Amino acid sequence: MATLLLFGWGTYFLVHRAPLLPVARPAQAATLDPQVRDHVERLASLVEADPRHPAKRATLGLAYAANGLWAEARQTFLDAARLDPSQPLAPLYAAVAREELGDVAGALPEFRLLTEQHPAFAPGWFRLGDSALRSGDLPLAETAFNNVVRLAPTEWRGPAGLGEIRLRQGQPAEAIRWLEQARGLDPAARGGVYLLGQAYRAVGRTNEARLALAMGGNETRQPMPDPWSEQAPIHMRRLPDQLAQAEELASQGRPDLAVRLLEQARQFHPDHPGLTIQLAVALNRAGHPAQAIPLLDRLIQADPKSIGARIARSHALAQLEQGEAALAEAQAAAALDPRLAQAHLAVANAFLAREMDREAIESLRRAAACDPRNGEIQLEIGTVLWRNLADPAGAHAHFLQAVELAPALSRATAQLGLLQLALGQRDAAQESLARLQSVAPPGSPEIAELADALRQP
16 A cells, blocks of 8 residues: 555656756857856756756746847746746746747737736736737727736836827827826836827927926836846846946946946956946046056057047046146047047046136037037036136026926036026026926935025025
8 A cells, every 4th residue: 555655646746746848048159248158058057957946947038038039038938937837927028028029919919818817917917008009909908007007006107008098099188197197106207207298299288298208218118027027137248238237327326336247247358448448437437547547558558549448548537636647638539539529528527627617618618519419518517607617697598508408407407496596586496496396306406405595595
């Protein structure tokens, strides 16, 4: 009897054990970016060592997806779904991979099946709604986004999806109702704000439309986050993606993380000029200009006409208080390309470091002539005129131009409001505060500074 029982349990184990599946590998591994190849090969080896582990296989799928290897990603997600049929993320990402491979029509029924099997999974409903919008099936999209609203009431993408449907149906007034609700849930959600700008424009609210469109930046597709989407960026290893990530980190005030990311990438691309220049820029931003100098020296020695290297070196020298050398380097860059605004901005920076403010203004004006649609240059001119040269009237004109060119640039609106207050234009400053509150995130330092100034007698 004991032998029969053991045989019975052994049979049950063999029948119900997860299948032993092969590991999907890139077909052209030798042609991959070396850092991508190194990363996915390490993860694939982990899967081969434990082939029945669904989470390890899913991680490999995310790495494939994050680096544009969508065929390999789809197969890996399908395999992960076979290993663990109870969870919704693997079939969700298998369908996403199918979309990315160009088969939008084929992905739609997969999203539909996913929502039938996991009706409480809000990201699945979002993906179904987004796929239905792409396919032109507005009734199905409406059903899907209504479920997002029901299941995730704090998620802006639900009402934004319903707003986009109303826009496509030619009902902009009704779209505004949904899209303003989306903005209330997340004022920083650029996709929803851009759609709101389109709706405002359709009903003739041109000033509000212009501001919303500028804030949205033509960005409408922002997938709903899920536990796997939050992990995906750490698997990006393609050099263009890493350069973009580093720039985003630096703009968010974390140049130290940008340096770490770029130094890791440089191990695989030691002779890439663009990577080296961006690493030097990140080192400057992180307060380590002395570390940037030798990197840039080697680049300039190899290519004396490298404008980017000379500009970065000028900024590093200015930080090191070597003003004369910084100015010479920036002027060399400007001489190489007199039409490049960034070169003239470097010259202006070097002049400012030497407290040569009037010369800096002339260089800033040259930069503005090279890039006349750049509101940040106008803001810089206005700031130097007001703060350094005591010319508030001249500054006022440039602040107005900065706001006109870049209505979503909160620093320009804030400086304009402060200057208006200094000029005794309290009502105009109050209007600037109202505009600032619509473009800057709640609690931002710009709003607090202008509001505090307006409270003073």
